[in-house]
Amino acid sequence: MSDASLRERIRAESERLGFDRIAFVPAGPCRDAPRLDRWLANAYHGEMKWMERARERRTDPRRLLPGARTVVSLLTFYDASDDGAAARWRGVARYARGSDYHNVLYRRLRKLVRRIAEDAPGSRTVTAVDARPVLEKEWAERAGLGWIGKHTNLVTTDGGSWFFLSELVTDLALADGEQPHPDRCGKCTDCLRACPTGAIVEPWVVDARRCISYLTIELKGSVPVELRPLVGEWIFGCDVCQEVCPWNRFATPVTEPRFRLDEGRFRGELTDFLRLDDDAFRARFEGSPVRRAGRDGFLRNVCIALGNRGDRGALPALEAAARDDPSALVREHARWAIERIDASG
Helix, strand or coil: CCHHHHHHHHHHHHHHHCCCEEEEEECCCCCCHHHHHHHHHCCCCCCCHHHCCCHHHHCCHHHHCCCCCEEEEEEEECCCCCCCHHHHCCCECHHHCCCCHHHHHHHHHHHHHHHHHHHCCCCCEEEECCCCCCCHHHHHHHCCCCEECCCCCEEECCCECCEEEEEEEECCCCCCCCCCCCCCCCCCCHHHHHCCCCCEEECCEECHHHCHHHHHHHCCCCCCCCCHHHHCCCCECCCHHHHCCHHHHHCCCCCCHHHCCCCCCCCCCHHHHCCCCHHHHHHHCCCCHHHHHHHHHHHHHHHHHHHHHCCHHHHHHHHHHHHHCCCHHHHHHHHHHHHHHHHHC
């Protein structure tokens, strides 16, 4: 089978499996390696020490798979609607309101790899969805799927930035050259101006230590006191820089039910979450991205959101958490929330 024929068979199979876009680009050194090094040197990665590891593999997929010749970049849209029941849970980033995309996309990738192995016996392919050291946005941009916006998310002209990226790295010669997408941000700086914490310190540079997504997910300890009021009512992730992006007016409708709001997980009120113990938290958010924050981190976020909301009706639940919660982290943030509500009058 010719490379072109194999490429088209893979393209057709990816569409059948539910991927929305696919592109093939030659494997080689990453051009963003110097930018990554500067970002790490500035300690903008905060506690994400895993970003420091495996630099050689992260900046050259041929280190991830010796003999790699092609990076296959895949794009999958998720539900960007924010109306009805979803609007009540605006404090949860839209990508996290349904099933964990890692599980969904990995299953699809494994099926795609099996099909490739059938059509090209003896070939070698590895999969990547966040967890592997791959600079996925660079490969998607070089493949022509979109461009990296000033908020550092990939953006497309026909679907904005509401999507997941995943990759295959293979020793098959499937690429037909690079087709980098031109930058369409122009002079727009809406995302920089809208970021509540000023985390986008300059175009294409995010100080994760100030980013609400980092603070509510990656940070395992206390949220800096000076940043807590700026977090607003976000309890897992943040969508502000995407919400203000003009290109997201062209969001693509999504039919995949696993990427839509799971109302069972998010039923009730914010204060209800403060009653969850470890077992109840794990059971409620089984198969959800929210589990990544952990029970204590998630309840920490809930306390901050309640404090910023200023609803005195939340005081009994917060007082119980401040007094009885087994986690010192939760008790600390519950006390902060109580003080903030009291100070608001």
